[in-house]
Amino acid sequence: MLDGNGRVARLITHAMLKKGIAGVEMWSVSRGFARDRDRYRYLLQCCDQPRRGDRDGRGQLSESSLVDFTRYFLETALDQVNFMSGILRTDDFSRSLLEWIRSQPDIARGDRIIEQILIYGSIERSHVPGLLGTSERTARRVVQSLTDHYLLTSDSHRAPLRLNLPLHAAQAVFPSMVPGNAM
Incomplete structure (x- = not known):
């Protein structure tokens, strides 16, 4: 993004994951975002949209868009963990x-x-x-x-x-x- 918010969000998220989850050094959610940049950028931009009616959160921005991005983020993170587990064959x-x-x-x-x-x-x-x-x-x-x-x-x-x-x-x-x- 031109304003750098996406990069800042990825850095902060990576730092938070690293502090809270062992093994984060072995995978990166940014790799998953890079696999589908268009979807990542679209969902991130949607988070900056104004609230859509009275049932879209209490702040000025769309809560449903933030929920969509959060779901995408967590699915991408899980995908990357599974990808690295398959490559590393952690069970073996x-x-x-x-x-x-x-x-x-x-x-x-x-x-x-x-x-x-x-x-x-x-x-x-x-x-x-x-x-x-x-x-x-x-x-x-x-x-x-x-x-x-x-x-x-x-x-x-x-x-x-x-x-x-x-x-x-x-x-x-x-x-x-x-x-x-x-x-």
Whole structure:
């Protein structure tokens, strides 16, 4: 729009969604609006129309147009969530990642660490030897191997371990999203 209200509305909405909903970084309602710009612009312009009679809200602008735009907005947001879920195969993510790790000889022993991180979000380094059923030294080697392959990250050498998904792993886990020539 010439006045910039559409851009401002998208920025504010994205910021509000990001604050209130986990995972918003993975999808954008603006992508959905871009797929049908004419409808988006039409519905947004209708929100600036004057009220149509006594049954169209109490303010000066049309409440029914705002309801139509809000419905379109929510349908578009849901469409984008479903689109990204299909591409990311969120239901298969854990299984696919663990299968890929187990197929890699250098890091296969780290599958239990990754599995725990997928379940709990992170793992304390002190828990790794017990989880793997190995000595502390062997556990450090396994962690180092996963770190060398960029699958683990940590804020410091004492901080909990978290998952990092490098491009070479993303290609294996999300083949429809990351093209093979991306590296």
